[in-house]
Amino acid sequence: MSLLARLFSSQPDPREALRPLWYRVVELSREPALYRDDGVADTVAGRFDMIAAILALVMLHMERDGLAAETALLTELFVADMDAQLRETGVGDIVVGKHVGRLVSVLGGRLGALREALASGDAAVLEAALERNVTMVEGSGTVALARRLRAFADRLGELDTDEVLAGRIAL
Numbered sequence: 001m002s003l004l005a006r007l008f009s010s011q012p013d014p015r016e017a018l019r020p021l022w023y024r025v026v027e028l029s030r031e032p033a034l035y036r037d038d039g040v041a042d043t044v045a046g047r048f049d050m051i052a053a054i055l056a057l058v059m060l061h062m063e064r065d066g067l068a069a070e071t072a073l074l075t076e077l078f079v080a081d082m083d084a085q086l087r088e089t090g091v092g093d094i095v096v097g098k099h100v101g102r103l104v105s106v107l108g109g110r111l112g113a114l115r116e117a118l119a120s121g122d123a124a125v126l127e128a129a130l131e132r133n134v135t136m137v138e139g140s141g142t143v144a145l146a147r148r149l150r151a152f153a154d155r156l157g158e159l160d161t162d163e164v165l166a167g168r169i170a171l
Contacts, residue, residue, distance in 0.1 A: 014073055015073045015076055015077055017073075017165070018070060018073050018074050018077060018165065019077065020166055020167035021058065021074060021164070021165055021166065021167040021169075022074060022077040022078070022081070022167075023167065024167035024168075024169055025051065025054050025055050025058055025167075026051060026081075028054050028169070028170075028171045029047065029050035029051040029053075029054050029055075030047070030050075031171050033148075033171075034050055034145070034148070034171075037144060038140075038144040038145040038148055039136045039137045039140025039141065039142070039144065039145060040134060040135070040136060040137070040140075040145060041135040041136055041137050043135060045135040046134070046135040046136075048103075048106075049133065049134040049135050050134070051078075052106060052107050052110045052133075053110060053114065053130075053133070053134060053149060054149075054152070054171070055074070055078060055107065056107065056110040056111045056114045057114060057149065057152060057153050057156060058074070058156065058164065058169070059071050059074065059075070059111060060111065060114060060115055060118070060153070061153070061156040061157065061164060062074070062164065062165075064157075065161050065164075067161070067165075070165060075104070075107075078104075078107065079100055079103075079104060082099075082100050082103045082104075083100050086099050086100065109133070110133055113129040113132065113133055114126075114129060114149075116129070117129040117130075118150070118153055123143075123146060123147075123150070126146040126149070126150060127141070127142045127143055127146040128142075130142040130145055130146055130149070148171065152171050155169070155170065156169060
């Protein structure tokens, strides 16, 4: 649905049905164990990396279930939130689009890296993908994080599609 159609339509915004899932993705990305136990850097970059990783795993699950429209709507929620966050931190109107474009590109890269790593079934491949794509505390490896994210992806696979779309997911 285009922006103009949404503005002038009496229909509810279709993204609203996915907002609980988006909020849950953000909530899971803030899980203290990721930073305390798994070695993710508790920085803006590290926190963004976890949002991107968890969102990518959710989107890969949705992709497998043939939910292309819902995946696109979830991506729109990501874009809207990142836009708002950038504006809140003082990024101006002129360059905010460029920054959001980079963040979407990063998300796409994470999708590709995690898709390949999970498909390989090899823990070392997932660890290497996380090493390249997640800001870790210096000296921390990615073994614990890879184990946690693999378990999360496996749990997503066991859930009913409606449960995932409603945001009833756990890390």
